[in-house]
Amino acid sequence: MAKYIVKRILAMVLTLFIIISISFFAIRLIPGDVLGEGANPELRAAMRARYHLDKPLIEQYVIFIKNFLSFDFGESINLYPRRPVFDVIAEKVPLTLVLNIFSLIITIPTGIACGIAAALKKNTLTDHAISTMVVFNVSVPSFVFASLLQYFLAYKLGWFPILLDLKAPFMSGAQLWSMVLPVLALSFGGIATITRYMRAELFEALSSEYMLLARAKGLTQLQATVRHALRNSFIPLCNVIVPMFMSVLSGSMVVETIFNIPGLGSLMTGSISTSDYYLTIAILFVYSLINLTSVLVVDLSYGIVDPRIRIGGGKTRE
Amino acid sequence: MKKLLAFVLVLALALTCSVALADHTDNILYGWTTSPTTLNPHMYTSTTASTRMPNLGTFVRQMVSKDGTSLEFVPEHAAELPTSSDGGYTWTVKLRDGLKWTDGTPIDAYTYEYSMKMLIDPKLVNTAATYLFDPVVVKNAKEYFQGTVTDWNEVGIKVLDANTIEFSLEYPCTDIDFYTTICQYINPVKEDLYEACMNGDRTATTYGTTLETTPSCGYFILTEWVIDGYYAFEINPDDPLVQDGWFSIDGEHDQFLSSNTTRSELFWNGDLDYHTLTGTEYDTYKDDPRVYKNMTSSVWGLFVNSASKNTAMANKNLRLALQYAAPREEMSYDVYKMYTAASYMVAESIFVDDGAEGTIYRKTEGAQAIKEKYATNRELALEYFNKAYEELGGQKITVGYIYFDQQEDMKRTAEVAKEIFENLFGADRFELALEAVLPQPAYDRYRAGDYDLGIGVRLCSPFNPWTSMAPWTTDFADKYITGFDNEEFDQLQYDCVYGDLLNDPQGKIEALNRMEELLLGEVAFIPLMQNDNSVIYNERIWLPTEEFLTGVGYGLTQCTIENPVN
Amino acid sequence: MNEYQKGERILDVQDLELGFNTYAGQVQALRGVSFHLNKGETLAIVGESGSGKSVTIKTVTKLLAPNAVIKGGSITYKGQDILNMTDKQFSQLRGSEISVIFQDPLSSLDPVMKIGKQITETLRIKLKMPREQAKARALELMAAVGIPEPEKRFDEFPFQFSGGMRQRIVIAIALACNPEVLICDEPTTALDVTIQSQILELIGELQRKNDLSVIFITHDLGVVANVADRVCVMYAGKIVETGTVEEIFYDPRHPYTWSLLTSMPSLATSAEDKLTVIPGSLPNMVHPPKGDAFAARNRFAMKIDFEEEPPMFKISDTHYAATWLEHPDAPKIGIPEPLKSRIAAQLAREV
The missing domain is CATH 3.10.105.10 (Dipeptide-binding Protein; Domain 3)
Incomplete structure (x- = not known):
């Protein structure tokens, strides 16, 4: 197991290196310059020299890699002038993290509950209602939800504040209340995904042979469902849930825009559209790291959760 | 029992009143489409250029005249409007006495000199550096910025004494030129803080990027700042313009909202005082008396x-x-x-x-x-x-x-x-x-x-x-x-x-x-x-002028707010 | 619950009628099944695939699919009416009175739960045994069913066992709460022949030791000969013949039973011989035929077989057959060749 993890981590490092190298060249292909149209030519020359943009591409790349290895990741060019890129990212992390974690707290139990309800009552009204909800949530984009929630519940009815309350102290009652709408908007999609998975898995588990045996040995339907069917259907759910955990740092740009949340969501698009090279690479790096780690954790989690993989290795004994 | 009830009612009433009174501040509620990510006067961003650093003083401010009829150039940190005796080549700026930062540190000609020296420092490459050589050209400012001139004394900025700065220009300029460029865009910076925020090889400073690193000395004091969220100002009683009665508000609260729908909702909810009308909203409200047309200059x-x-x-x-x-x-x-x-x-x-x-x-x-x-x-x-x-x-x-x-x-x-x-x-x-x-x-x-x-x-x-x-x-x-x-x-x-x-x-x-x-x-x-645009103002805002004045618009910061207790 | 003596009837199924609602119509799966189980004996229920053997058992243990409809009949266990019990009430009987083991042990066991826990589960939930005691009992059971090194294997998972071992575990689970009745639904079909005999031996041994009554469902007559005391032959949802194992093997009366016995290959069958096959297949059970369901495939069918269903004719106290051939007015055919010679040869060997 340890050897496997080490191998995977080395592969991750290589992948990250390739990612930032490709990004390095790719973002310089996007039209746009460090200063906009009509800027003073002397200033433009000085800015280009400052960021080595007047040197040949390969030389820029070498400088970039050297700096990267000595942990000098550069500063933001236009978006957050002169601030080190990771400071910028780190500043936005707490809020995004909190929102996403709350969203998970709602998404996972709700999704599981809906999935279980739908599977247990397959083909009844409950099941159809839940399935309709799933299709709806999956098709309608999160920003439509966000806009609707904001318009009806905040603007028209006034039950919630229109914006995230940034004045109130971090995690205070007032701020938490203002987080309800954006968290809901972020959750709808995830609920649908988990519900679908759970319903399918549980339904399969319920009609399996071991359920029959469980009942045959005297467990009631409820006991058999909880002790056997549910446990078995949770295992494939790792596939869906672990990536959700890992995506706690990804921001939803549109939801953040609508509720005035200074999170990570708009950072990526903002940095690309203003040709903020270093910030863009830093963000890509952070997200790639998270994604790769997520994949690794999912693979490992299967090994931990599913005993067939953990202990297996194909050997059965007489 | 009845006495107790009466007591409780009175207490409740008193509490609500005090809460209402506590909320009584005449703050302008403003919404920006983009977020100013730096308040360092040496860094140019389009957002900060239009706000003109309300938390920092400068030589001369453009104000709506007190009778509301015209644009007036009013000396803020300068004691009087700067003058030139040689047809616009040399300009003398006299500063007032007693200028200071909010923590009491004094501001004088040397403060401004330090600020300008850093502004065109060749290693810092500040994006606002062009204010000293485009369009008004201070002698050797560009060369110093480019590194061809290394001796600061050769640059056309001289401190004659603690209250006097002399600018020597490459080409002459008119009063209006001087008032609307150097007098408007040159702000002091707090030296100790500026230095403290410098990086090791003095190529960058994070001065002015967070609340803690942004000091105030203008007509407003920056009191709160959540990056990309909002910021808030309070009127600065020590500022010369404030003392001269140019402002009647208590402060300003600015949200950074890139979503137009959100801005619209906030405005109609009474949470914003100012809203740009577009599309169907424009069609609906264009004849409303609260709507004013802003004129662009291009x-x-x-x-x-x-x-x-x-x-x-x-x-x-x-x-x-x-x-x-x-x-x-x-x-x-x-x-x-x-x-x-x-x-x-x-x-x-x-x-x-x-x-x-x-x-x-x-x-x-x-x-x-x-x-x-x-x-x-x-x-x-x-x-x-x-x-x-x-x-x-x-x-x-x-x-x-x-x-x-x-x-x-x-x-x-x-x-x-x-x-x-x-x-x-x-x-x-x-x-x-x-x-x-x-x-x-x-x-x-x-x-x-x-x-x-x-x-x-x-x-x-x-x-x-x-x-x-x-x-x-x-x-x-x-x-x-x-x-x-x-x-x-x-x-x-x-x-x-x-x-x-x-x-x-x-x-x-x-x-x-x-x-x-x-x-x-x-x-x-x-x-x-x-590309003019139309804006609608909240009813409670009374603008100092009904006509658009170049340079100050309708003078929102000089407005009076009626019905302050909402 | 009264103590029943050996030989007393503990399970009684009378005229059980059952249908399944499907899109094609209602399939008449059981059309009047009657049999009984005496304490301490092994009853074998034989028949080809689709005859209704498993369905009968599922009805008895109330594990039917939701589209099943019980149309008539009764099931009595130790005097209690089972059909009208709720599922919750019957859950108490399952495992502690009546246990079932199924055909495929790998899919029967929960793949992600340790087998030790699967065995102790019922002990802890139904008998409320404390953990240590339950574990001790489980280890006992594992030893009793012949699992080597039970201590070590207690914490292992089903996939770590071979097919035979898994079936032993299933048996251990079934016997955990000391049931009276053990129902085995083709327990050895999925196993290879050598293991099969081990399992059969084991079941026999456990039956003797724990005084179980066993119902054995199978389509394999060889297994029947090995384990059964009494046999019921099922065809198309009805019991067509029932008797002691000797009566069925040496004196079969129903043409279907003859065909079954004949179609079994024996040691005497050589490579060139063609196996006897019963032509045709089960009739359409959505609309069962009038008369004897076997008539279409029965070369001894008489005209009345196509018109009226034969009742159960008594041949002896223990031997009954539902065929018009047993009617006093029917022609006396006797056991046809080659079955007759086979039986004779078999009897000769046994002497």
Whole structure:
């Protein structure tokens, strides 16, 4: 197991290196310059020299890699002038993290509950209602939800504040209340995904042979469902849930825009559209790291959760 | 029991009253579309340029006069308006006594000197450095910035004593020039904090990027700042302008909201005092008395390339035809709805010195004449086109037209242009070939001369239209190729900015007239519209002026708020 | 619950009628099944695939699919009416009174739960045994069913065992709460022949030790001969013949039973011989035929077989057959060849 993890981590490092190298060249292909149209030519020359943009591409790349290895990741060019890129990212992390974690707290139990309800009552009204909800949530984009929630519940009815309350102290009652709408908007999609998975898995588990045996040995339907069917259907759910955990740092740009949340969501698009090279690479790096780690954790989690993989290795004994 | 109930009721009443009273602050509630990510006066960002650093003092402020009728230049940190005794080459700024930061640290001429020295420091490469050499050129400022001059003493900034700074310029400039550039954009920085935020090799400082690193010494004090969230100011009782009674509000609260729907909801909910109207909202409210029109200082139009590979463009009659047929009214009123159709180069808000109180250039006789001369005239256009058609051999003429990609309204204007031109001239005789290009590549193509007609704008300074004419001179470094190459124009432009006409207000106005005539006559540019916008103010806001004043707009910061307890 | 003596009837199924609602119509799966189980004996229920053997058992243990409809009949266990019990009530009987083991042990066991826990589960939930005691009992059971090193294997998962071992575990689970009745639904079909005999031996041994009553469902007559005391032959949802194992093998009376016995290959069958096959297949059970369901495939069918269903004719106290051939007025056919010679040869060997 340890050897496997080490191998995977080395592969991750290589992948990250390739990612930032490709990004390095790719973002310089996007039209746009460090200063906009009509800027003073002397200033433009000085800015280009400052960021080595007047040197040949390969030389820029070498400088970039050297700096990267000595942990000098550069500063933001236009978006957050002169601030080190990771400071910028780190500043936005707490809020995004909190929102996403709350969203998970709602998404996972709700999704599981809906999935279980739908599977247990397959083909009844409950099941159809839940399935309709799933299709709806999956098709309608999160920003439509966000806009609707904001318009009806905040603007028209006034039950919630229109914006995230940034004045109130971090995690205070007032701020938490203002987080309800954006968290809901972020959750709808995830609920649908988990519900679908759970319903399918549980339904399969319920009609399996071991359920029959469980009942045959005297467990009631409820006991058999909880002790056997549910446990078995949770295992494939790792596939869906672990990536959700890992995506706690990804921001939803549109939801953040609508509720005035200074999170990570708009950072990526903002940095690309203003040709903020270093910030863009830093963000890509952070997200790639998270994604790769997520994949690794999912693979490992299967090994931990599913005993067939953990202990297996194909050997059965007489 | 009854007594207890009565007591509880009274207590409740008292509490609600006190809560209401505690909320009593006359704060302007403002919403920005973008977020200022730095309040370092040495870094230029478009957002901070328009706010002009309310938390920092500067030499001279532009204010709405106390009687609400005109723009007034009021000395803030300066004790009086700066003067020049040698025709604009040397300027003397006298500072008041007793200026200080909110923590008591004093501000004097040396503070300003340090600030300016850092501003053009060659290693810091501050993006606002150009304030010292563009358009007003301080001696050796550019060279110091570029590193060719290394001795600070050679730069034209001298501290004569703790209250006096002397500026030596490369080229002379007028009062208005000096007040609207150096006096407006040069702010002090707090030295100890600035130094503390420097990195190891002194190539960058994080001064002014967070609340803790942003000190105040202006008419406002920065009290709260959540990056990309909002910031809040409180009025600064120690500021000279405040003490002189220029402000009646208690502070300002600015949200950074990029979503227009959210801004709209907040405004109608009473949480914002100011809201830009667009689209259907504009249609609904445009006649509301709370709506005011903001005028921009630039004119959008089509750059015309008479040196294009498409030789038809060299034909002046064709160009004149296009100029007179241009759908400026349709674009401004039908597509964009709130823009102003323009048949001139210099916008309506440009304010110039006329030797007396100053005047709006566009209102002068000569300027009016040009506006009328080049106004849309479809019959005249057709006449010119017929001539051009003959001269070009009676063949169908195709002209390329570049508009900005990914903007719906832009696309519509292009389609309108195509429809109008082709209908007027006859689709069998003329075709407008539309091409969608993103803004930056579009401008690159204009620079390269690879276009026939291309929409765009050259930004204009609201107080100095002559420097803004520089891009049309022959030797301009960053020019767009239009085939316009006129010695008289070059000479006029030079004289107005560097030469004899600098201190001759009337002469300059006439010269500007002539420059417009030359450009429009040669059809190097077809003006289309001014991108004005309309804003609606909350009822509780009482503006100091009902008329748009160049440089200060309607003076929102000087407003009075009625019904403060909501 | 009274103590029942050996030989007393503890399970009684009378005229059980059952249908399944499907899109094609209602399938008549059981059309009047009657049999009984005496304490301490092994009853084998034989028949081809689709005859209704498993369905009968599922009805008895109330593990039917939701689209099943019980149309008539009764099931009595130790005097209690089972059919009208709720599922919750019957859950108490399952495992502690009546246990079932199924055909495929790998899919029967929960793949992600340790087998030790699967065995102790019922002990802890139904008998409320404390953990240590339950574990001790489980280890006992594992030893009793012949699993080597039970201590070590207690914490292992089903996939770590071979097929035979898994079936032993299933048996251990079934016997955990000391049931009276053990129902085995083709427990050895999925196993290879050598293991099969081990399992059969084990079941026999456990039956003797724990005084179980066993119902054995199978289609394999060889297994029946090995383990059964009494046999019921099922065809198309009805019991067609029932008797002691000797009566069925040496004196079969129903033509279907004859065909079954004949179609079994024996040691005497050589490679060149063609196996006897019963032509045709089960009739359409949505609309069962009038008369004897076997008539279409029965070369001894008489006209009345196509018109009226034969009742159960008594041949002896223990031997009954539902065939018109047993009617006093029917022609006396006797056991046909080659079955007759086979039986004779078999009897000769046994002497």
